[in-house]
Amino acid sequence: MTLQRFARSALPVTPWKNGGGTTQEVVCFPPGAGLDDFDWRVSIATIAMGGPFSVFTGVDRTIMLLEGDGVRLQSTGFDHALDTPHQPFAFDGEAAVDCSLLGGLSTDFNLMVRRARGQATLRVVSELATLDRSSHGLLMTLEGQWRVGGGTLKEGQGVWWAGEPQTWTVKPASRGARLAVVQWRPDDAAPALDDLHI
Structure with missing residues (x-):
């Protein structure tokens, strides 16, 4: 993992x-x-x-x-x-x-x-949450601080994981905190720029 x-x-x-x-x-x-x-x-x-x-x-x-x-x-x-x-x-x-x-x-x-290889979601949370289990994903603090997996993520800090299902409990550690949550599931596990290189 x-x-x-x-x-x-x-x-x-x-x-x-x-x-x-x-x-x-x-x-x-x-x-x-x-x-x-x-x-x-x-x-x-x-x-x-x-x-x-x-x-x-x-x-x-x-x-x-x-x-x-x-x-x-x-x-x-x-x-x-x-x-x-x-x-x-x-x-x-x-x-x-x-x-x-x-x-x-x-x-x-x-x-x-x-899309042929999996499905993903991006959402923003602002309160205590237990995230659905997913084998790949990313968490990044947008504002404030968050308690994640026994540690603290400050603004602009994050963690990503791949290859093993994880269930995270995330908790805001400061007022007005916001956390970006990306979860990706491979297709077999998913439920039924020369221009602007963004």
Whole structure:
């Protein structure tokens, strides 16, 4: 089993080829997978300039504003203002999406899942919870501090796991605390950017 702690401040920063922003990859599974063959991937992107999102055929995407003024996402099937922090928005990775800034820089949390290999959810919790058992996933503190697995996660800190089912009890350790929860289940366990590389 892989169980890995991380701090957002220590994640490597990769500039986009078009100069429009940067990406911090949190986890890409399986280990060594690239953008064409991952099962699930979590990253944090800072968008400095508008433009088209990269197209990922067969991938389900969820994006969530962390900081900044946000962005407007436009496609044939939707026109969405991602301007409220910690509210996930899901869309198909094959959609042609144009992104425009609503103000200054926007920093976003991004989940991508290859739908043929499994299913994933992204949600934000703000109170004591016992999470459903899942074999892969990620927890990251968005605000405040959290008691997780006998330890404490401060803001910007997190843990991800892969390869063995885990059941977590998470408890806020400060007022107004919020925690991002990603859970991925492989297909056999699931219940019945040259553009903007986010």
